[in-house]
Amino acid sequence: MAAQAKHRDKIVRSAAVLFRRYGYAASGTNDIVALSGAPKGSLYHYFPRGKEQIAEEVIAYAGELVRSTLARLCDEHDSPGAIVRAYSASLAGWMAESGYRDGCPISTILLEIAIEAEGVAQAGKAAFAAWEDVLATAFEARKIPRARAVELAGLAVCSWGGALVVAKAARSSQPIQRVAETLARQLDDAVRDAGPEQTD
Template identity: 45%
Template sequence: MALLTEAAKLFRRQGYAATGTNEILAAAGAPRGSLYYYFPGGKEEIGTRAIEAAAKRVTLTLRALAEESADPADFVDRYVAKLTGWMAKSGWRDGCPITTVLLENAPGSAAITAVGREAHERWRREVETMLLRHGWPGDRAPATARTILMTIGGAQIHARVAASPAPLEDCAAELRHLLADSDPSEF
């Protein structure tokens, strides 16, 4: 749906608070009545549904990358390459599709906080599954998955501010060393 797509783009590029419903309607080319017809909860419902939609896309991306990857370090390289290409293509205006909305609204909006929490857990489970498939110890997999995602998420913010792939590339290099230097059989 064009309203959600355009809302998500505006939210991640300029922030939730700075994006008005009229701006979303104009970007989507939609009449005003359609906003409240499809989103009776107004802007908060749009934010919630935009996070849900973006989170599903990221989940599918993580799953596909995990299936293609030869090992955890390869997964990191593939994910960072995908993010770097996407961010560069946007002129470094895009970042994580849910971070901006969550930073502005969690924990104040229970609805937005809940979908953001679920998104992060789904992403962690996808990365954890990939780690386990490659022999990572089960007791360490959840924390390692979170570390990978949090490190890359932080690097995305730095890359956006720097308008450069360097933070993401540095992040990938260090994660690659950490993952490659860890022999799961020794845990």
């Protein structure tokens, strides 16, 4: 990897760690540089618009990690309910491993500055849309009608976001597990309501 890309990626990954744990405002550029180990002058070289540009990149980075994870789980599991349970289990494990200290870096950034920062808001919108598209496509491939698949994919994304906040407050994975089972039942019902696949 080229040195420029190496330092740039380190800054983004380090900012993601800090934002998800401490929030956007509480994570200064000096903190980001210190954690990344990148040369101090590199931050504004790679991110001339400063911390707000880093926030946009963190959202894109974290969003792609989630999208690729969801795509992998969609390939690995046969039913929509199993997909939701598997991703929820990974969320619950990650939260427990962090001692319920971490959150979603995308959510922390958006909650703090999305109203004032249009680029940040657009990056968040794109990330969520990509997650919903992966899920909706997988649900539709498993017999759920497109409109209902889109609806349930959006519900899943919104529910996971809320469950992470409640889990952090409760210091328990139970809210995530509850969301998983509720969503899985709705998805299983949607598959059942669709009936057998039609063949020519």
